[in-house]
Amino acid sequence: MELFYHPLSRYSQKVLIALYEKQANFYPRIIELSDPFSRKEFCQVYPPGKVPLLKTRSGDLIPESSIIIEYIDHEFSTGTRLLPREHKIALDTRLQDRLIDNDFSNILFELEHQKIESKEKNQIRIKHLENNITRFLQYLNTQLEDKHWLCGDSLTLADCALFPCLYCAQDHFKLFEFDNLDRYWHQAQLRGAFQQVKEEVELVKIEVLSGRRPIP
Numbered sequence: 001m002e003l004f005y006h007p008l009s010r011y012s013q014k015v016l017i018a019l020y021e022k023q024a025n026f027y028p029r030i031i032e033l034s035d036p037f038s039r040k041e042f043c044q045v046y047p048p049g050k051v052p053l054l055k056t057r058s059g060d061l062i063p064e065s066s067i068i069i070e071y072i073d074h075e076f077s078t079g080t081r082l083l084p085r086e087h088k089i090a091l092d093t094r095l096q097d098r099l100i101d102n103d104f105s106n107i108l109f110e111l112e113h114q115k116i117e118s119k120e121k122n123q124i125r126i127k128h129l130e131n132n133i134t135r136f137l138q139y140l141n142t143q144l145e146d147k148h149w150l151c152g153d154s155l156t157l158a159d160c161a162l163f164p165c166l167y168c169a170q171d172h173f174k175l176f177e178f179d180n181l182d183r184y185w186h187q188a189q190l191r192g193a194f195q196q197v198k199e200e201v202e203l204v205k206i207e208v209l210s211g212r213r214p215i216p
C-alpha cells in the first residue's frame with residue numbers, strides 16, 4: 001500500500017493516525033502541493049490532486065480520508081477497530097466524523113485562510129467563523145460528558161478526525177475552558193499513534209521555518 005499525503009494536511013494526519021492505530025504497513029509518498037512539479041506528477045496519478053490518497057496492493061486508488069479509513073479498517077484485523085461492529089455506534093461514528101470534517105475542519109481552513117493568508121482580513125467573517133467553532137467545541141464538550149472517546153469506550157474513526165482539528169484549534173481557542181474536551185485532549189496527546197503523527201508534523205514545521213522545505 002502507498003499513501004500519498006502531506007504531513008501538514010489535517011486530512012492526511014487523520015489517515016496517518018488510523019494507519020498507526022491499525023499497525024498497517026505502507027509506503028509514504030509525500031506530495032508537496034505547493035511545488036508545481038510534485039503536484040503535476042501527482043495529478044497524473046490522481047487528476048483531482050487532493051491528498052490523502054491510498055493506492056492499494058492491487059493498484060486501486062482510494063481518495064477521501066473517511067473512505068480510506070473504512071478500507072484499512074476492513075483490510076486489517078490488527079490494532080484498533082475504527083468502525084464499531086454495533087450498527088448504532090457505527091452510525092454515530094460516521095455522523096461525528098462527518099460533523100467534524102464539515103463543521104470543524106473545513107471551518108478551520110477558512111479561518112486560517114482569513115487570519116493568515118488573506119490580505120484583506122474580513123473581521124466580521126472571522127468573528128462569524130470563530131463563533132461557529134466555539135459552538136462546535138461546546139457541542140463536543142457535551143458529547144464527551146459521559147464518554148471516554150468521542151463515540152464510547154474505544155477510539156474510532158471520529159477520534160482520528162478530531163485529533164488533528166484540536167491540534168490546530170489549540171492555537172486559536174482556549175480548549176481548557178471546556179472541561180470534558182480538555183480531559184479528552186490531554187488523553188489524545190498520550191495516544192501513541194497521535195504522538196507519532198505530531199512528531200512528523202513538528203519536524204516538517206521546523207524544516208519549513210528553516211527554509212529546507214517549501215511552504216505548503
Ligand SMILES: N[C@@H](CCC(=O)N[C@@H](CS)C(=O)NCC(=O)O)C(=O)O
Binds near residue numbers: 009033049051052
Ligand atoms: N474530503 C477530503 C478533503 C481532502 C483535502 O481537502 N485535501 C487538501 C489538503 S488537507 C488538498 O489536497 N488540497 C489541495 C487542493 O485542493 O488542491 C478528505 O477527507 O480527504
